[in-house]
Amino acid sequence: MSIALTSAASPTSTHTDKVRVMVVDDSVVIRGMISRWIGAEPDMEVVASLRTGLDAVNQLERINPDVAVLDIEMPDLDGISALPQLLAKKRDLVIIMASTLTRRNAEISIKALSLGASDYIPKPESTREATAAETFRHDLIQKIRHLGPRARRSRPHTASPPLAPNHDRPRAVVPGTAPATPAAPAQLARRPFGLLPPKVLLVGSSTGGPQALMALVAEIGSVIDRFPVLITQHMPPTFTTILAEHLARTSKRPAHEAVDGETIKAGQIYLAPGGRHMRIARHGIDAVIALDDGPPINFCKPAVDPMFTSAIDVWQGSIMSVILTGMGSDGMRGGKDIVAAGGSVIAQDEATSVVWGMPGAAANAGICAAVLPLNQIAPKLVRVFSGDRS
Numbered sequence: 447m448s449i450a451l452t453s454a455a456s457p458t459s460t461h462t463d464k465v466r467v468m469v470v471d472d473s474v475v476i477r478g479m480i481s482r483w484i485g486a487e488p489d490m491e492v493v494a495s496l497r498t499g500l501d502a503v504n505q506l507e508r509i510n511p512d513v514a515v516l517d518i519e520m521p522d523l524d525g526i527s528a529l530p531q532l533l534a535k536k537r538d539l540v541i542i543m544a545s546t547l548t549r550r551n552a553e554i555s556i557k558a559l560s561l562g563a564s565d566y567i568p569k570p571e572s573t574r575e576a577t578a579a580e581t582f583r584h585d586l587i588q589k590i591r592h593l594g595p596r597a598r599r600s601r602p603h604t605a606s607p608p609l610a611p612n613h614d615r616p617r618a619v620v621p622g623t624a625p626a627t628p629a630a631p632a633q634l635a636r637r638p639f640g641l642l643p644p645k646v647l648l649v650g651s652s653t654g655g656p657q658a659l660m661a662l663v664a665e666i667g668s669v670i671d672r673f674p675v676l677i678t679q680h681m682p683p684t685f686t687t688i689l690a691e692h693l694a695r696t697s698k699r700p701a702h703e704a705v706d707g708e709t710i711k712a713g714q715i716y717l718a719p720g721g722r723h724m725r726i727a728r729h730g731i732d733a734v735i736a737l738d739d740g741p742p743i744n745f746c747k748p749a750v751d752p753m754f755t756s757a758i759d760v761w762q763g764s765i766m767s768v769i770l771t772g773m774g775s776d777g778m779r780g781g782k783d784i785v786a787a788g789g790s791v792i793a794q795d796e797a798t799s800v801v802w803g804m805p806g807a808a809a810n811a812g813i814c815a816a817v818l819p820l821n822q823i824a825p826k827l828v829r830v831f832s833g834d835r836s
Contacts, residue, residue, distance in 0.1 A: 465490040465594030468511035470502045470528070471544065472520040476569065480515060483583050490590055497521075499528025506535050512594045515586070516563075518545040518554050526554050526561075533562045540564045540593045542586070546571060552685045556692060559657055564593050564800065568682050584745075589653070592773050592801050639815045639835035640790045644766035646673055646710075646733075647827065648757055650750030650780075652680040652772025654800025656689055658820055659770065663697035663715065665824030669831045670699045674733075675715045676724065676757075678750045680772065683720035690717045706737040718748035725756035733760045744776040750804070754780025763788020766830060768823060771799035775807035782813050790815045790830070792823060 467490055469480050474497075481492045494509045496502050500523040502514065514532060518525040525543060532539055543558045543566040545551035555566035567586055570578035647669060651658055659679065669675070681689060686703055693715055694701035701715035704724050710716065710733040718724035723738035736756070743749035750769070754777060757765055765784050769777045771794055781791040791814050793805035798820040809817045818826060 463489065465513055465590055466493045466509075466511045467491065467590060467594075468494040468496065468502060468506075468509055468514045470496045470499060470514060470520070470525070471517040472497050473517075476517070476544075479579075480586065483587060484590070487587060487591075490587075490594065499523035499525055499531075503528055503531045503535070506532055506539075510536075511539065513540040513542065513590050515542050515544055515567075515590075518543060518551050518558075526558055529558055529561055529563060542567055542589055542593070544569050544586075547682060547684050549684055549688070552688045555685065556656055556688055565589050565653055566685075568685070588773065592653070592803070636817065637785065637790075637813065637815050639830065640763050640765075640785075640788045641835070642763045642788055643833065644673070644790070644831060645761050645764040646757065646766070647675045647831070648754060648765060648767040648784075649675065649677045649770065650679075650753070650768070650772070650777040650804065651677070651770035652746075652774065652776065652801075652804055654771035655679045656681075656692070658794065658800075659689075659693060660696045661820055662768075662770070662824055663693050663699070663701075666827050667697060667699060669827055670697060670715060671713055673712050673831060674710045676704070676710070676718075676726070676753060677715065678718040678724055678748050678753045680746050680748070680776070681720050686717055686720040690715075693717065704735040704737065706735060708735050710734060718753065721747055723748045723752045725752050726760050727756065728760050744774055746774075746776055750777035751780035755783050758783055758787045758789075761789075765789035766827065767791050768827070769793045769805045769808045770820075771801055772804035773801045774803050777804050778807040778811050778813070781808050782811060785813045790835075792816045792818060792826065794823065795819050 467484050469477050469492055471477050477495045481495050484490050484492050493511055498520045516525045529541060532541060541563045543555045543563050545555055545568060547568045567589060570582050679689060690701050690703050697715060699715060701717065703719040704716040716735060723740060725736040725738055727734050727736040743751055754767055767781060767784050769781060785791060791808055793808045793814045795817050796802040796806060799805055808814055816826060
């Protein structure tokens with residue numbers, strides 16, 4: 447799975463700041479490979495390399511890791527069985543599920559998220575394939591870095607500033623007076639919602655996204671019934687197939703991986719398929735799906751930006767977009783374009799995001815009409831699509 451992150455240099459850390467990682471996999475080749483990668487990073491270290499989930503459960507308290515990279519298929523105790531036992535012993539343990547790209551493992555990985563896993567990563571079928579191994583390395587290292595609690599503490603904290611009420615605007619300073627506070631964070635005021643009624647809902651998400659999406663679609667049935675909903679979640683092939691099935695069950699509305707050339711209709715949820723960008727095009731009077739097999743954008747494929755930007759050619763300013771939890775900044779540039787065209791952006795707030803990367807980038811860019819806790823986004827969308835754009 448591709449991750450929306452820049453290739454910035456790794457932060458320098460002292461030994462005590464390093465993220466402590468426990469690698470649990472029955473393959474000695476995989477354990478050795480992951481351990482070498484982590485050992486080469488200045489801000490993380492391998493504190494245990496174990497063969498089974500049972501070893502991990504039995505040794506957890508002694509090892510005291512921050513992050514566990516947990517294989518699904520292992521002897522004695524597999525990953526999905528070890529997961530709740532590990533969390534019972536250490537509630538704040540960050541667990542990243544690792545599995546090969548099969549339908550069964552994709553299903554288990556998504557189930558693991560509902561049981562408390564922080565994220566998942568698909569392992570390459572063969573570590574001899576250089577490109578696949580490098581993608582796996584990049585994604586795994588970034589997940590550990592951004593999810594590890596010690597890594598969080600070692601990074602500069604970027605809090606989500608309180609947004610001004612809708613009727614407020616950034617206040618001009620009266621000549622001869624000084625502002626009450628010289629710091630600018632509180633001036634990150636939201637923009638007004640677009641004046642045009644929205645005709646489509648676009649949603650982008652990454653790390654933590656599957657669970658956030660489930661919560662969202664469960665509460666916006668009245669929106670789905672009247673308008674099309676298009677979602678780009680950073681996810682590999684097979685995983686998006688399973689996610690679409692879960693979204694259909696949760697929303698009780700049709701949801702499927704988008705098909706190239708299909709007409710976009712109200713009452714449907716369209717999910718970008720793993721490994722392809724989902725764009726929107728016009729065919730006569732209809733809006734249609736246009737799948738793109740081009741290179742990754744923002745290190746992602748699918749990426750949110752192409753979905754956001756291409757939608758403007760079809761719906762102009764009648765776009766409502768939402769950016770949910772995720773690493774990186776994917777969606778921010780496309781969100782800027784949507785706002786410039788007259789549409790609106792809502793971002794998930796920091797407190798309810800697994801990682802406040804994507805929504806934080808949008809909020810800090812000053813393009814959001816609202817920055818809300820996850821449980822307030824659906825009610826807001828229902829009101830906006832019913833005509834309330836206050």
